Every structure is written in structure tokens, then in C-alpha cells.
Amino acid sequence: MxxxxxxxxxxxxxxxxxxxxxxxxxxxxxxxxxxxxxxxxxxxxxxxxxxxNLIAQSLKEMNTRYIAIIVPEISNSFFAEVVNGVEFVANNQGYHVVIYQTHDSTEREINIIRDVARRKADGLLLSPSTNQKEVKEVMKSIGAKLPVVYFDRVPSDNYCHKVVCDNYQAAFDATTWLIKLGKRRIAHMAGPSGISISIERLAGYSAALLNAGISVDPNLIRYSNFLAREAWDNLRDLEEKFQPDAYFASSDRLSFYCYEAVQKLPEPRALEVKIVGFTNAPFAHLLRPKLSAIVQPAFDMGKIAAEMLLNTITKKNKDIEYGFIKLPAVLKNTE
Amino acid sequence: MxxxxxxxxxxxxxxxxxxxxxxxxxxxxxxxxxxxxxxxxxxxxxxxxxxxNLIAQSLKEMNTRYIAIIVPEISNSFFAEVVNGVEFVANNQGYHVVIYQTHDSTEREINIIRDVARRKADGLLLSPSTNQKEVKEVMKSIGAKLPVVYFDRVPSDNYCHKVVCDNYQAAFDATTWLIKLGKRRIAHMAGPSGISISIERLAGYSAALLNAGISVDPNLIRYSNFLAREAWDNLRDLEEKFQPDAYFASSDRLSFYCYEAVQKLPEPRALEVKIVGFTNAPFAHLLRPKLSAIVQPAFDMGKIAAEMLLNTITKKNKDIEYGFIKLPAVLKNTE
DNA sequence: TTAATTTACGCAAACGATTGCGTAAAATGG
DNA sequence: CCATTTTACGCAATCGTTTGCGTAAATTAA
Known part of the structure; x- marks a missing residue:
């Protein structure tokens, strides 16, 4: 027994x-x-x-039948949903999914990538916190044969598989919506400069302003890295000096920071200032006043990314045909 | 190169x-x-x-230098925090952590446990969705030598390592707090019957009522499994037939379901009905009216569980000394 | 100077599974 | 009835490391 x-x-x-x-x-x-x-x-x-014994099997077969996914933070609903999409596809094809989180630390990220390579995962899904040049270098140094699909935060070149949402369009729509509500001093809480999503979302925001004849005020654009501290400092400074009449936040965390900061303002403003931000948090719609949300098709992004990855893993012919999928995001809680 | x-x-x-x-x-x-x-x-x-090549190394060394953690859902903030605690300890000791989620499916859970065993993880942290008898059987069938520490949802016997929060006391305190606010018809949205946390939280709730001279009304106690549907049916039924003046919710998800259901009620009641529930959601305090929260020391639970696990992994002497740690939870957002 | 020891390395087995090849015995063909 | 094919299995190499043991050469001891 x-x-x-x-x-x-x-x-x-x-x-x-x-x-x-x-x-x-x-x-x-x-x-x-x-x-x-x-x-x-x-x-x-x-x-x-x-x-x-899967270890022995893997050694002999030179494959492990699992794929890895590396995300900044699993508690972020967006990434959690992506993971679910990935699992859905991978499990159906007999692959296991192992999840790693970087907490937005470059050091951790690189360690994990190396580990994934050494453990011979059959493939990798990656939304890198680290700047793309460095990531690509690490990917090269591990000795090839680790298929990668990037999602969400992706390299700018076309020599890799990518799955993203249409950040530009989503940012454009959200900003335009704020403008239609009569807002003019719209602050943009951006993520770390230099990564794809920050750039595209900023571009969409700027385009919407210009499109409405509003000039882009650099004072209203604030980059925050992953530390709460930075975001709070930016928010306080914005309120003291510029009193925006709306905020467009570029990430889950920033959305909630904005919301919290605004709710702490004295009465009239607390209700007048509009906030729209990227978030997939399932309970965002419970907030009053509303937090308007740009919701990404996270589950589908995960599904598609996993499909692309598994395709390249099982592909017999070695001719690499890089895929680039862009999905629409939707604006919710706009009453 | x-x-x-x-x-x-x-x-x-x-x-x-x-x-x-x-x-x-x-x-x-x-x-x-x-x-x-x-x-x-x-x-x-x-x-x-x-x-x-870690595969080859693992085969030779008969260990893999990683531990697995299996949780119902990574998007649940409680589990996400536990994972963070686990990573904190494990990484410091040179172990990697791989995360699996069961989505509360027994089938998935068993598959994952088997897989973890076959891949020769050095240890396992487990908060089982599956009933304990079955889990223990699976654990036996995999051929020993996989150290396990249970957390959150744990077996009732004393022949295993366990880390939990004081569910009884937390439930008692929360219910008592509602009573002090003048509530008398306090509904309890319980998790699946039979698992440890449900039992203990129900016991704390009942004890608080009895302690205040209020009889326990079975009509006000509803068990919901993991389907949203069940929870909603229970909530609708409660509102139609019994109009509770407060809710005590036993899990993250149930807390938010309760909150949403109550907010949908007509004006006077929507503001009068109090809700207190277990949740570690970082933005729960932003809700108005308030959602009072029983917050578990999730990060610490993860740390302690990981320490226990790594201790038994590296322990030279084979004399098993089972640990049982119970940490206090705190009541927040009570204004 | 000779014996004993140490140094610095190679051989080969082992971890647990897979698989190409070889080969008895059985089955088939003419 | 003999030649050929098929069936059903075993041997041994292999995947990439690790490690016990063996052994020449170098060093030390006496």
C-alpha cells in the first residue's frame, strides 16, 4: 500500500x-x-x-512538460487573471504552469529567469520589470532553447512573441472621456518611464489632450516606480501645486493610490475630482464615488500568450514566425 | 558568448x-x-x-532545492501575502518557491499534489480545498518523503505541522463587536462546511451570540461553497425571509459578496446593515459605507510555515516533532 | 635512499527513466 | 521440413551530474 x-x-x-x-x-x-x-x-x-520520477524522465527526454510564468505581483488582479488564462490553455495540453513573482526587483527577476532556464522549463511567459535591453541579454546568456512569449510589458523590437492590450487606444479613450466630462487639468500618474506600457499609455493620454485642443502640461505627468512612497509624494505635490480636476492612473496600484488620496481631500473636491485608471480588481465597482476602470482582457491575454508559447514549443519546423497580438481594453464604471 | x-x-x-x-x-x-x-x-x-543542469543535479542529489505552495486562488490577497512570507524565508535559505492554484477544485488539487511529489519538490505548503481525509490519503499514496506544512485550512488531528490564525477568537471578537453595536439578527455567511476554518469561525460566532444571551438561529447560518451562485442565492434568500441587521462573512470573497448585496438594498437598510468579514484585501478600507475587516497576519503565517517546513527538510534527526502555531487576527475598519 | 604519505587527478558507477539494437523462441510461408 | 519473418523480451547506452575509489607522481619522513 x-x-x-x-x-x-x-x-x-x-x-x-x-x-x-x-x-x-x-x-x-x-x-x-x-x-x-x-x-x-x-x-x-x-x-x-x-x-x-519526473526528474529522471525530464533528464532523459530533455523536456519537462511545464511552462513558467513570471509576473511582478500575483496579488495584482490583472496578473492573476492572466495566470488563469495561461493555466486554462496549458493544462488542457498537459502542461503544468509554475508561477514566479519578482516584486518588481530586477535582481529577483534575473535570478528567476536563470533558474527557470536551468530547471529546463519548456517555455517562459514574461512581463519584465527589468529594462528590455538587460532582459534580452539575460535571455541570451542562458544558452538558447528557452522559448519566450512576452505579455503586457514587452520589448519594442519585432524579434519576439508579444501579447498586449491596446494601451494607446485605451488611454486615449479614457482621457477623452474625462475631457467630455469637462475636465481640463488632467493629471497622469504614469508607471516607470521606459517600459512599453508607460510609453504607450502616455502617448494615448497626450494624443487625446491634443486632439481636444488641450496642451500637454509636463507638470501634470508624474512617473512612479513601484514604491508606494513615490506615488504618494507625487500625489501630494500635484494637489499642493496644481489641483488637477481629474487623474488618469496607469496601473492597478496607482489607481487605488489616486483614489485614496483624492478621498482624503476636503469635501467639495473629493467628490468633484474624477479618477480613471487601469485596474482589473474585481471589486473596483463597489467604490463610491466611482473609480472608473480601464479593464484589460487579462484572461484572454493569458490564453493567447500560452497558445503562442505552446505552439512554438511543439513546432517541428524551426522557422520562427514571431507573433504580435493586440487586444482591446474596455472602459467601465463610467455610470 | x-x-x-x-x-x-x-x-x-x-x-x-x-x-x-x-x-x-x-x-x-x-x-x-x-x-x-x-x-x-x-x-x-x-x-x-x-x-x-538542475535536472541532472536533482536526479543525482535526490533533492531539488525548491518548495511548492498550493493555494486555492492567488488573487486572494490573503494567500498572496502568505506566499510573500514564504518566499521571504525560502529565498533567504536558497530555496525557490513555486506556486500552484487549485481554484478550489479537488481534482486539480490532487493532480497538483501528485505532480509536486513526482517532481520531487523538497517540501509542500498546503491549504487544502479538499476534505482532510482524502488529502491525507493522497499524501500517503505518493510514497512518503514529502514534508508538508498545512496552513489556514488544516487537518484536525495532531500528526502534522500546522499554522493558522485564531479563527475562533477572531470570529468571537467580530461577532461581539456587532452585538455591541446593537445588532441582534446577525447572519453568518460560512465557507464550505467541514473544513477547519469554517468550523472554528462558526464556533466563535455562536459562542459570542450565546455569551450575549442571543440564541443561535440556524436560518441565519449559510454555507457557501466556492461558486458565486451559491453565495448570491443564500444572500437573496436571507434578505427575503429574515432581513439580518448584520453579516459576518467567513472569507474574502464572501465579504465582498455580502457588501455588494447589501449595497444594492433600498436606501435605509443599505446603510444600516453592518458587515464584518475576513479579508486581507489591501483596499478594503476605501469602501463607504465601511466594510469592517478581520485581517489575518498572512505574511507572518507564510514566514512561520516556511520556517517549519525548511526545518523539517533540513532536519538530520528523524524524530518528528509536530508544530502547531496559532496567530491572532485583528479587527479593522471599525471606525 | 627507501618507505610512507599526500597531492591531484581519472575511472566508473550511480540517480531513474527511455530506447536502439540484438536475439532467442515462436509463428509463418512455401 | 527448412527458411524467413514476427513476437517478446533483455542488454546496454544515454541524459548531465556527483562521488567513492584507485593510482601515478610528488612530497615528506626516517
């Missing part, structure tokens, strides 16, 4: 007076093994609860 | 005209190798970017 030590092929082979290779083949229903023998081996294996 | 195929020991050994074993030992700074040779090997390995 329950053995002290996992049973292996050689245990079975000894018990049944067969060779290890016969047992191995019998268990995979090889035609080279007699029906009788197969039955015996299979039923015995079932009885003693034999489970192949 | 960047090679087409990861370089292995034998590549180095050929290039330097040394045996594989010498190279291996040189790289781990063995005293059996001459200083001169070590320098040569090490610098060459660095130049060609040698990284040991």
Missing part, C-alpha cells in the same frame, strides 16, 4: 522477474510487449502505486 | 583536456583539485557561461 520510498521501475522489474526495459515499455503499452505481460505489469504497477 | 546549446561539464572537460569529475570538483572548489587547475576551470566556465 503506502511504501516508505517511491517505487521505481527496477522495483517492479525485480518483483516480476522482468527487465527494466520491458517494464518501461509495458507501462507505455508498447506493441513490443506481449498482452499477457502488459496486464501483469500494469496491474502490479497500479497496486504498488508506481509514479514515474 | 551566447552558445546555441547550454554548455555542460563534458564540454568544459574536452576543451581543457580534463576529466569530467575534475571539472565538477574544480567548480565546487574541492580541496582535491590543484589551485592552478581550479583557476583555469573556473575562469573558463565563467567565460562560456556554464550553468549546471
Amino acid at each position: 503506502d511504501q516508505e520510498r517511491p517505487v521505481k521501475l527496477s522495483d517492479i522489474s525485480k518483483a516480476l522477474n522482468l527487465s527494466v526495459s520491458t517494464v518501461s515499455r509495458a507501462l507505455k503499452d508498447s506493441h513490443e510487449i506481449g498482452e499477457e505481460t502488459k496486464k501483469i505489469v500494469q496491474s502490479y504497477a497500479a497496486r504498488v502505486n508506481y509514479r514515474p | 551566447d552558445q546555441e546549446r547550454p554548455v555542460k561539464l563534458s564540454d568544459i572537460s574536452k576543451a581543457l583536456n580534463l576529466s569530467v569529475s575534475t571539472v565538477s570538483r574544480a567548480l565546487k572548489d574541492s580541496h582535491e583539485i590543484g589551485e592552478e587547475t581550479k583557476k583555469i576551470v573556473q575562469s573558463y566556465a565563467a567565460r562560456v557561461n556554464y550553468r549546471p
Whole structure:
């Protein structure tokens, strides 16, 4: 029944007076093994609860049947949904998904990428916190053969697989919506400068302003890295000096920081200042006054990214055809 | 520089005209190798970017230097924080953490446990969705030698490592607080019956009522599994038939469902009905009216669970000393 | 100077599974 | 009845590391 030590092929082979290779083949229903023998081996294996050692299998087969996904933070609903999409596809194809988080630390990110490579994951889904040049370098240094699909935050070149949402359009729409509400001094709480999503969202924001004949005021654009501290300083400074009449926030966390900061303002302003931000938080719609949300199709992004990855993994022909998918985001809670 | 195929020991050994074993030992700074040779090997390995194949290493060493954590849902802030605590400790000790989610599916959970065992994770942190008898059976069937620490949802017996928060006391305090506010018809939205947290939280709730001379009304106690549907049906039914003047919700999700359901009620009641629930959601305090929150020390729970696990992994002596840690939860947003 | 020891390395087995190839015995063909 | 094919299995190499043991050469001891 329950053995002290996992049973292996050689245990079975000894018990049944067969060779290890016969047992191995019998268990995979090889035609080279007699029906009788197969039955015996299979039923015995079932009885003693034999489970192949995946480490050994992986070493021999040179694949591991799992893919890794590296995200900044699993508690971020956007990434959690992406992961769910990835799992949905991967599990259907017999792959396991292992999740790593970087907490937006470059050091951690690089360590994890190296580890994933050394553990021979069959593929990697990556939304890098680290700047793209460095990431690409790391990817090169690990000795190839690790297929990668980038999502959300992606390199700018076209020599890689990418899945994103239409950040430009979403930012444009959200900003335009604020303008239609009569807002003019719209602040933009941007993510770290230099990464793709920040650039595109800023571009959409700027285009919407210009499109409405409003000039882009650099004072109203604030970059925050991943520290709460920075965001709060930016918000306080904005309120003291410029009193924006609306905020457009570029990430989940920034959206909520904005919201909290605004709610702390004295009465009239607290209700007048509009906030729209990227967020997939499932309970954002419960907030009063409303937090308007740009919701990304996270689950689908995960599904598509996983499909692209698994395609390149199982692809026989080596001709790389890089994919670039862009999905629309939607604006919600606009009453 | 960047090679087409990861370089292995034998590549180095050929290039330097040394045996594989010498190279291996040189790289781990063995005293059996001459200083001169070590320098040569090490610098060459660095130049060609040698990284040991962890699959091969694991097979030989019979350990993998990583631990697995299986949670119902990573987007649940409580579990996300636990994971962070686990990572904090594990990474400090040179272990990687891989995260799996079950989505509260027994089938997935069992599959994952089996997979973790077959991949030879060095240990497992588990908050099982599945009933304890079945889980324990699965744990047995995988052929021992997989140390486990349970957290949050734990088996009732004392023959395992456990880390929990004081669910009974937290539920007692929360319910007592509602009573002090003058509430008398306090509904309890409980999680799936049969698992530890549901039982303890229900017990705390009941004790608080009895302690205040209020009889426990079974009509006000509703069990919901993991489907949103069930929770909503329960809430609608409660409102139609019993109009509770307060809700005590047993989980993150239930807390928000309650909150949303109550906010949808007609004006006077929507503001009068109090809600207190277990949640670690970082933005729960932004809700108006307030959602009072029982916040668990999730990060610490993760840290402690990981420490317990790593202790039993590295323990030389085989005498199992089962640990059982219980931490206090705190009541927040009570104005 | 000779024996004992140390140094510095190589050989080969092992971890657990897979698989190409070889080969008895059985089955088939003519 | 003999030659050929098929069936059913075993042997041994392999995946990339690690490590016990063996052994020449170098060093030390006496």
C-alpha cells in the first residue's frame, strides 16, 4: 500500500522477474510487449502505486512538460487573471504552469529567469520589470532553447512573441472621456518611464489632450516606480501645486493610490475630482464615488500568450514566425 | 558568448583536456583539485557561461532545492501575502518557491499534489480545498518523503505541522463587536462546511451570540461553497425571509459578496446593515459605507510555515516533532 | 635512499527513466 | 521440413551530474 520510498521501475522489474526495459515499455503499452505481460505489469504497477520520477524522465527526454510564468505581483488582479488564462490553455495540453513573482526587483527577476532556464522549463511567459535591453541579454546568456512569449510589458523590437492590450487606444479613450466630462487639468500618474506600457499609455493620454485642443502640461505627468512612497509624494505635490480636476492612473496600484488620496481631500473636491485608471480588481465597482476602470482582457491575454508559447514549443519546423497580438481594453464604471 | 546549446561539464572537460569529475570538483572548489587547475576551470566556465543542469543535479542529489505552495486562488490577497512570507524565508535559505492554484477544485488539487511529489519538490505548503481525509490519503499514496506544512485550512488531528490564525477568537471578537453595536439578527455567511476554518469561525460566532444571551438561529447560518451562485442565492434568500441587521462573512470573497448585496438594498437598510468579514484585501478600507475587516497576519503565517517546513527538510534527526502555531487576527475598519 | 604519505587527478558507477539494437523462441510461408 | 519473418523480451547506452575509489607522481619522513 503506502511504501516508505517511491517505487521505481527496477522495483517492479525485480518483483516480476522482468527487465527494466520491458517494464518501461509495458507501462507505455508498447506493441513490443506481449498482452499477457502488459496486464501483469500494469496491474502490479497500479497496486504498488508506481509514479514515474519526473526528474529522471525530464533528464532523459530533455523536456519537462511545464511552462513558467513570471509576473511582478500575483496579488495584482490583472496578473492573476492572466495566470488563469495561461493555466486554462496549458493544462488542457498537459502542461503544468509554475508561477514566479519578482516584486518588481530586477535582481529577483534575473535570478528567476536563470533558474527557470536551468530547471529546463519548456517555455517562459514574461512581463519584465527589468529594462528590455538587460532582459534580452539575460535571455541570451542562458544558452538558447528557452522559448519566450512576452505579455503586457514587452520589448519594442519585432524579434519576439508579444501579447498586449491596446494601451494607446485605451488611454486615449479614457482621457477623452474625462475631457467630455469637462475636465481640463488632467493629471497622469504614469508607471516607470521606459517600459512599453508607460510609453504607450502616455502617448494615448497626450494624443487625446491634443486632439481636444488641450496642451500637454509636463507638470501634470508624474512617473512612479513601484514604491508606494513615490506615488504618494507625487500625489501630494500635484494637489499642493496644481489641483488637477481629474487623474488618469496607469496601473492597478496607482489607481487605488489616486483614489485614496483624492478621498482624503476636503469635501467639495473629493467628490468633484474624477479618477480613471487601469485596474482589473474585481471589486473596483463597489467604490463610491466611482473609480472608473480601464479593464484589460487579462484572461484572454493569458490564453493567447500560452497558445503562442505552446505552439512554438511543439513546432517541428524551426522557422520562427514571431507573433504580435493586440487586444482591446474596455472602459467601465463610467455610470 | 551566447552558445546555441547550454554548455555542460563534458564540454568544459574536452576543451581543457580534463576529466569530467575534475571539472565538477574544480567548480565546487574541492580541496582535491590543484589551485592552478581550479583557476583555469573556473575562469573558463565563467567565460562560456556554464550553468549546471538542475535536472541532472536533482536526479543525482535526490533533492531539488525548491518548495511548492498550493493555494486555492492567488488573487486572494490573503494567500498572496502568505506566499510573500514564504518566499521571504525560502529565498533567504536558497530555496525557490513555486506556486500552484487549485481554484478550489479537488481534482486539480490532487493532480497538483501528485505532480509536486513526482517532481520531487523538497517540501509542500498546503491549504487544502479538499476534505482532510482524502488529502491525507493522497499524501500517503505518493510514497512518503514529502514534508508538508498545512496552513489556514488544516487537518484536525495532531500528526502534522500546522499554522493558522485564531479563527475562533477572531470570529468571537467580530461577532461581539456587532452585538455591541446593537445588532441582534446577525447572519453568518460560512465557507464550505467541514473544513477547519469554517468550523472554528462558526464556533466563535455562536459562542459570542450565546455569551450575549442571543440564541443561535440556524436560518441565519449559510454555507457557501466556492461558486458565486451559491453565495448570491443564500444572500437573496436571507434578505427575503429574515432581513439580518448584520453579516459576518467567513472569507474574502464572501465579504465582498455580502457588501455588494447589501449595497444594492433600498436606501435605509443599505446603510444600516453592518458587515464584518475576513479579508486581507489591501483596499478594503476605501469602501463607504465601511466594510469592517478581520485581517489575518498572512505574511507572518507564510514566514512561520516556511520556517517549519525548511526545518523539517533540513532536519538530520528523524524524530518528528509536530508544530502547531496559532496567530491572532485583528479587527479593522471599525471606525 | 627507501618507505610512507599526500597531492591531484581519472575511472566508473550511480540517480531513474527511455530506447536502439540484438536475439532467442515462436509463428509463418512455401 | 527448412527458411524467413514476427513476437517478446533483455542488454546496454544515454541524459548531465556527483562521488567513492584507485593510482601515478610528488612530497615528506626516517
